[in-house]
């Protein structure tokens with residue numbers, strides 16, 4: 001059978017692009033071509049040194065896992081309040097949030113233990129800042145540190161192809177465009193293979209030590225491998241990546257990871273969610289309350 005040709009004349013870009021608010025797109029109420037705040041809204045501040053403004057997406061989970069790992073390792077200075085930012089309601093465009101993150105994306109973090117308080121945006125910057133501040137989850141020798149930072153920045157550079165590229169066109173776009181899905185499925189499979197080869201002969205991403213590279217990579221690539229985001233495990237045949245799956249399962253067993261993945265999670269089964277976290281005991285009480293409410 002002759003191959004169907006792509007219609008290359010379907011869209012001719014005009015000389016100047018214009019914003020058309022496309023109501024078919026599930027993100028049309030929050031996507032816009034300009035930055036800056038849309039409304040005045042101060043952010044709440046709790047009692048702990050760290051104030052996190054976030055949502056339990058993979059980018060948010062990186063930071064809550066890191067904070068929970070630090071607390072589990074005995075770093076009391078890592079105590080934090082986690083406030084919920086609902087990105088579908090446009091909370092990321094409030095004036096207080098934009099003052100912390102001019103890029104209007106979760107997560108955003110304030111460190112109130114410094115004078116003046118330190119603002120942080122970009123999850124990779126937060127992981128590195130916390131690792132350096134508490135001297136934890138980052139190898140101390142030059143070669144180990146270089147390896148760890150290489151993988152950390154690999155994650156930050158690669159995940160947009162996975163989320164904004166593959167995830168968008170495979171799961172969210174109003175029409176399935178073969179060209180886009182092919183392009184990003186190929187790239188995501190290549191990235192999964194990069195990780196699988198690395199993990200074939202290393203327990204963790206950087207060797208035998210669990211580091212911020214694992215904390216950055218797991219929420220995205222572990223979730224895709226297990227079919228937890230985009231429902232694409234079969235499409236991408238992720239069962240082929242056996243070393244990646246071994247590592248994913250191993251990390252999922254860590255108690256701090258189990259706590260971190262619940263924080264600011266606003267979907268799924270009630271017992272998997274902790275909308276806001278202000279105290280270590282919230283994991284017990286709120287979870288119990290939710291289970292009771294769900295089963296009442």
Ligand SMILES: N[C@@H](CCC(=O)N[C@@H](CS)C(=O)NCC(=O)O)C(=O)O
Pocket residue numbers: 030031057058059060087092104105106107121122123124
């Ligand atoms: N590179 C950023 C990405 C952050 C990001 O894309 N956050 C998304 C949620 S996962 C967001 O806040 N989107 C809201 C928007 O685009 O308006 C990071 O790692 O911190």
